[in-house]
Amino acid sequence: MRGIASNVASVSASGIRRFFDIVADMKDVISLGVCEPDFVTPWRLREACVFSLERGRTNYTSNWGLLSLRKLISGHLKSLYGVDYQPEDQILVTVGVSEALDLALRAVVDPGDEVIVFEPCYVSYAPCVTFAGGTPVRIPTFAEDGFLPRLDDVRAALTPRTKAILLSYPNNPTGATAGREFLKELVEIARDADCYVISDEIYDRLTYVGTHTCVSSLEGAAERTILLNGFSKAYAMTGWRIGYAAAPPDVAEAMMKIHQYVALCAPITAQEAAVEALNAGEQSVREMKTEYNRRRRLIVKRFNEAGLKCGDPGGAFYAFPSVKETGLTSEEFAERLLYEKKVVVVPGGAFGECGEGYVRAAYATSLDRIEEAMARVAELVASLPGTAGDT
Amino acid sequence: MKDLHEILTILESDGRLTAEQIGDMLDRPAADIEKVIGEAEADGIIRRYKAVVDWDRAGQERVFAFIDVKVTPTRGAGFDDVAERIYKFPEVVSLYLMSGEYDLRVIIQGSTMQEVASFVSNKLATIDRVRSTASHFVLKRYKEDREIFAEKDADHRLAVTP
Structure with a gap:
């Protein structure tokens, strides 16, 4: 008797997946949707691996x-x-x-x-x-x-x-x-x-x-x-x-x-x-952390300036601003931001029902890109009825 | 002081950032940042703002050479007086006092190899107390000021991940 096990079938596919499929077809987007560092693995670590492969450590x-x-x-x-x-x-x-x-x-x-x-x-x-x-x-x-x-x-x-x-x-x-x-x-x-x-x-x-x-x-x-x-x-x-x-x-x-x-x-x-x-790797950790911290302060400020209330995230590399003021659901907001401004954020609802009304923006991307993305976020917010970005 | 060092580190990697941007990055008012930068400029801590240029990509030939110079030091002045004679030439991009086999390392920029060679033989080598020079021409610049000149890798990260 064929059929997918019920405890697997009962779980819906990740909400992020659907969003990923839309983004995959678009060009020139600025993504604040990633959950990984924009740094590549520090060279000395990669080099150590190359050496281990050369030695036949397989x-x-x-x-x-x-x-x-x-x-x-x-x-x-x-x-x-x-x-x-x-x-x-x-x-x-x-x-x-x-x-x-x-x-x-x-x-x-x-x-x-x-x-x-x-x-x-x-x-x-x-x-x-x-x-x-x-x-x-x-x-x-x-x-x-x-x-x-x-x-x-x-x-x-x-x-x-x-x-x-x-x-x-x-x-x-x-x-x-x-x-x-x-x-x-x-x-x-x-x-x-x-x-x-x-x-x-x-x-x-x-x-x-x-x-x-x-x-x-x-x-x-x-x-x-x-x-x-x-x-x-x-x-x-x-x-x-x-x-x-x-x-x-x-x-x-x-x-x-x-x-x-x-x-x-x-x-x-x-x-x-x-x-x-x-x-x-300790030095690299410290350098990355310092850099993230600068971007963190900047992105939080920009969200608040754009009129999206954003608390101070003390860790990781995500800001989680509210989009409730815009009158849009987090999914609608994320979709309009993607289609109209080509910026990717992830709707908060993907992380649980109470995430609705928020979007996740990863600041694991270069400062220039963050500034550009946030300028576009501000444009979108300003264009929405029911909100007035405090510009 | 901690602020100053952090601001300097940020400016060293991108000199075009505004005081507002740096203030936002450090959670400080822009006016404070301007003040720190202004003082650093006045004190000669910040010397100048510049671009890191890949001249090959710009389609203009620039010749760079490293010249190792042996100098006889004098009592009192050491190497400083000879160094001063050398660094006043506009062709000299950088000049360092070195440990090791040679005393001074001169970095020279010119538009042709000939121009650099004649500068070394006519100007540098003839300075009093310069005992010898050894010239090394740069064949290719791979990295400068922490900037890699090779084509940048595309961002391979997926645009959306959980």
Whole structure:
């Protein structure tokens, strides 16, 4: 009996996909729709990979990943956040954070278990929960709260089936960051409910306001936290598909079990690049962060000048302005901006229902392009009835 | 001071940015940025604003040469007096005091190889206390001031990604 599995069929295709198809046919667009750095991977990292290929380093690695890389990751987490993860049995190198997230969910979710997700969030969170046989429980967040969930909402969403709380700060698409006090309270809620915390910290190094708090570093958090991170954003290595998970040994072992059957190991060349990144990439990280921060301030100011209210995103490389004042839905706004001004932003609704009324604009593009794009945004806004850009 | 250094770094990569733009990038009023830049100009910290030009692409031949010069230093002046004689020539683009085998490195620009060669033999080599010169002509400029002259790669990123 043929037919697509119901938990796959029940998930609709990413809202971004439809938009992507429209954009694919257009020429000369300025894209603020990407979710990857406009920097290429620093040359010294690429050069290290070329060298590894020349040496014939093309074999499988341990299912866990190269021990040398896991040791570096362990040391990196220790020095940045003071957390202790044993390279031998607590760190798993994965095919990007995407795989790590899938493994984490499949390792802990039983059919019918619930996983709390805070929206707007990365498009894969709720679908991956469903694919793992669980039920996503969506909690909306709001601009007036800095896109952090209200803790009472979290408490109210807990049930005996709550298996995990999935969060990601700095956040894609809102750019929101979470302070230490907030995360402490969230961990306490997870402790009371005895559930896991799955923390996707892929944007940790791109924190511009305050300092990043690693969830595992909080008191009583490590034993229930599955920490996900990778190299894509901080080291501009998106296409390499290389990430990692750090977790309590039993969870790490369970994730490794799935990983060894479905992926065997992360690509060795990408692992070699990651080794070089941790050994010598710090300067590049700092330079990229400085540059992003300049663009961040500029784009936020330009949105507000154009009459689109935009809060201050403390991390990642996204601005998430409101388009409610224009009277258009976020999809209508994004479409008109694309068709009339050839600028791509992503409608906020793609990241969860409460993202409606907002658009995501990535500032991972050159300053000139950002200025040009924002001039066109201002033109569009000024041309719409019902809005008056404060020009 | 931190502001000054950050502003200088930004201007070093793009000298045409306005005070307003830099102010927006640093979350400071444009007037503050103007003041810092004005002082830096007055203090001679910012020397000049210029474009990085690929003359090959512009279709004009320019000859660049690096001349390594050995000089006998004198008590009191060291190399400075000879350096001054050299850098006053408009043909000299840059001049550095070097460690290593040679003392001064002169970068010269001319319109023909002949012109550069005659400058070296007639002017440079004949200066008092210049003991020797070694000329190296630039055959191709790959990168200058952090700008790579090769064709830029297109942006291969997908226009929309999650």
